[in-house]
Amino acid sequence: MAVPIGYIARNLVARRLTTALTAGGMALVVYVFATVLMLAAGLRATLVSTGQPDNVVVIRRGSVTEVQSGISRDQASVVESLPDIAVAGDGMRLISKESVVLISLPKRSTGKPGNVTVRGVTAAGLELRPQVKLVAGRMFHPGTSEIVVGRAIATGFRGAQLDDTLRFGSREWTVVGEFDAGRTGFDSEIWGDATQMLQAFRRNGYSSIVFKLADPDRFDAVKTELESDPRLTIEAKRERQFYADQSQALASFIRVLGTGISIIFSIGAVIGAAITMYASVASRTAEIGTLRALGFRRSAVLIAFLTEALLLGLVGGIAGLVAASFMQAVTISTTNFQTFAEIAFSFALTPAIVAASLAFALGMGLVGGFLPAARAARMKIVDALRAA
Amino acid sequence: MTPLVVIEGLSKYYLRGDQVIPVLVDLSLEVAEGEYVALMGPSGSGKSTLLNLIAGIDKPSSGTIRIGGIDIAALSDAELALWRSINVGFVFQFYNLMPVLTAFGNVELPLQLTTLSRPERRERVEAALALVGLTDRAMHLPNELSGGQQQRVAIARALITDPTLIVADEPTGDLDRATAQEILGLLGRLNDELGKTIIMVTHDPKAAETAHRLVHLEKGELVA
Numbered sequence: 001m002a003v004p005i006g007y008i009a010r011n012l013v014a015r016r017l018t019t020a021l022t023a024g025g026m027a028l029v030v031y032v033f034a035t036v037l038m039l040a041a042g043l044r045a046t047l048v049s050t051g052q053p054d055n056v057v058v059i060r061r062g063s064v065t066e067v068q069s070g071i072s073r074d075q076a077s078v079v080e081s082l083p084d085i086a087v088a089g090d091g092m093r094l095i096s097k098e099s100v101v102l103i104s105l106p107k108r109s110t111g112k113p114g115n116v117t118v119r120g121v122t123a124a125g126l127e128l129r130p131q132v133k134l135v136a137g138r139m140f141h142p143g144t145s146e147i148v149v150g151r152a153i154a155t156g157f158r159g160a161q162l163d164d165t166l167r168f169g170s171r172e173w174t175v176v177g178e179f180d181a182g183r184t185g186f187d188s189e190i191w192g193d194a195t196q197m198l199q200a201f202r203r204n205g206y207s208s209i210v211f212k213l214a215d216p217d218r219f220d221a222v223k224t225e226l227e228s229d230p231r232l233t234i235e236a237k238r239e240r241q242f243y244a245d246q247s248q249a250l251a252s253f254i255r256v257l258g259t260g261i262s263i264i265f266s267i268g269a270v271i272g273a274a275i276t277m278y279a280s281v282a283s284r285t286a287e288i289g290t291l292r293a294l295g296f297r298r299s300a301v302l303i304a305f306l307t308e309a310l311l312l313g314l315v316g317g318i319a320g321l322v323a324a325s326f327m328q329a330v331t332i333s334t335t336n337f338q339t340f341a342e343i344a345f346s347f348a349l350t351p352a353i354v355a356a357s358l359a360f361a362l363g364m365g366l367v368g369g370f371l372p373a374a375r376a377a378r379m380k381i382v383d384a385l386r387a388a
Numbered sequence: 389m390t391p392l393v394v395i396e397g398l399s400k401y402y403l404r405g406d407q408v409i410p411v412l413v414d415l416s417l418e419v420a421e422g423e424y425v426a427l428m429g430p431s432g433s434g435k436s437t438l439l440n441l442i443a444g445i446d447k448p449s450s451g452t453i454r455i456g457g458i459d460i461a462a463l464s465d466a467e468l469a470l471w472r473s474i475n476v477g478f479v480f481q482f483y484n485l486m487p488v489l490t491a492f493g494n495v496e497l498p499l500q501l502t503t504l505s506r507p508e509r510r511e512r513v514e515a516a517l518a519l520v521g522l523t524d525r526a527m528h529l530p531n532e533l534s535g536g537q538q539q540r541v542a543i544a545r546a547l548i549t550d551p552t553l554i555v556a557d558e559p560t561g562d563l564d565r566a567t568a569q570e571i572l573g574l575l576g577r578l579n580d581e582l583g584k585t586i587i588m589v590t591h592d593p594k595a596a597e598t599a600h601r602l603v604h605l606e607k608g609e610l611v612a
Contacts, residue, residue, distance in 0.1 A: 002500075004493075006489075006493070007493070010489070286482075286484060290480070290486070293478050294478065294501070295469050295472045295473025296473075297465075297469045298465065381440075381446070382440050382446045385445070385484070
């Protein structure tokens with residue numbers, strides 16, 4: 001038979017200052033733990049949502065990113081001749097041969113240079129990314145030195161606002177529009193006409209080819225066909241997978257580093273919880289003796305103090321999560337070291353992160369509470385009663 | 389009357405380093421059902437140890453303690469806990485109430501070990517609080533009650549499971565004379581009206597006078 005939960009909870013309330021300080025320490029650790037996971041999840045969500053489910057990205061075999069990749073015009077023509085490419089309502093085949101280069105622009109906040117992805121796209125390329133919406137100005141005209149910039153570029157970099165002129169690839173480019181790509185990776189890109197980009201950067205081949213499948217279920221067949229063609233040295237990936245792969249290294253790095261730091265911090269919080277629980281046991285020795293005398297078993301006393309420590313952890317966990325949830329309003333920009341390009345993303349709080357953070361907080365409570373609870377359960381009744 | 393408590397050859401030693409300190413030496417005692425016994429003796433005479441052994445919260449070094457026919461010295465820790473919850477009501481010198489629970493919550497506590505439903509528990513707690521005259525204080529915390537009121541809550545808690553035996557360790561030790569009389573009167577009623585067997589340790593001869601029988605202990609042995 002268990003000690004009533006009301007008694008356990010009221011003891012925490014009765015010592016509210018100690019409870020608040022201990023739970024506060026745990027909350028800070030949970031906050032760090034949760035925000036780091038939110039950072040990794042946000043990066044992944046941003047990059048994964050960059051891809052469309054029906055789109056296929058073709059890059060040179062062995063390269064992970066478009067910047068590393070190069071596809072000759074001959075090979076591009078072979079890909080272009082695929083019968084599986086979807087056709088738009090106006091008869092346009094939905095395939096875009098694109099060039100991707102990195103340029104350096106000064107960041108608005110620090111003035112320090114950051115790498116920005118410049119993508120040469122075709123009319124079909126715009127059709128392939130329905131999430132990209134123009135929010136200011138107009139689209140660039142093909143055959144001109146006009147560019148449009150993503151939302152994160154317009155807000156994060158100097159000289160990249162509407163009507164500004166940027167100099168790269170030995171040319172002056174005029175910003176004629178700003179687009180919102182729905183918090184995807186394209187928000188951190190500059191787009192211009194593919195042919196103009198190839199000329200400006202003196203490229204003979206493309207970086208990547210993106211096309212939409214007429215029948216999404218044919219992906220595996222198309223992939224096999226392309227990758228087994230002896231004329232081609234390319235690989236094909238679903239666009240979602242392609243961008244998810246690009247988030248892998250940075251997201252893992254953030255997760256491992258952040259979890260490591262959280263675990264080190266948690267040792268402090270666990271010691272704090274243990275001290276609080278030891279104090280709780282010491283100040284309630286006579287109560288423990290009384291409970292045992294009334295007929296509560298050792299196990300009931302053990303469970304009562306463990307529950308108290310778990311409640312302490314739960315309070316800390318919830319407080320930490322509430323604090324972390326405010327981070328969802330923050331967007332940060334950093335260099336994805338797989339693509340070497342700046343990527344802007346937000347902290348994303350997912351149900352899995354909520355569960356992991358609460359489990360982490362309860363774990364801290366359990367570890368911190370175990371020894372004090374065991375001590376309470378081991379007390380001899382007569383010795384405990386003598387403390388009255 | 390049939391004996392409720394039968395103690396034979398009871399000894400209790402403590403070890404301090406390699407020194408053996410005898411507290412109770414080969415003690416035998418019977419307490420009849422419905423009897424009200426006062427244990428008296430100087431400090432260190434072993435009266436509290438004897439009470440603790442009878443109440444099943446300490447174990448003897450040798451000898452037997454039969455209560456209602458059960459040799460409680462032979463019970464395991466868990467069996468003893470269950471036995472106490474059914475058979476013994478405790479009244480302590482410093483009341484030993486849970487400071488975070490109301491009078492109601494404190495009296496209800498032993499019933500948490502039973503299978504009674506919440507309404508059944510409520511009914512019993514209300515009856516016990518009425519018996520000790522604290523119906524209007526049910527929702528007060530111990531620190532909102534006087535010493536005498538707290539001891540009355542403790543008596544209600546001791547009664548709540550309807551045990552055959554009530555052990556009281558200096559129940560008036562922390563109270564003024566008038567309040568002490570009140571508490572002793574209440575214990576007397578439990579004995580007279582409810583037929584509870586009461587064993588009380590006390591230093592106070594006036595308290596001891598309220599009992600049916602006086603048992604004197606000196607240096608761990610009974611004196612006539």
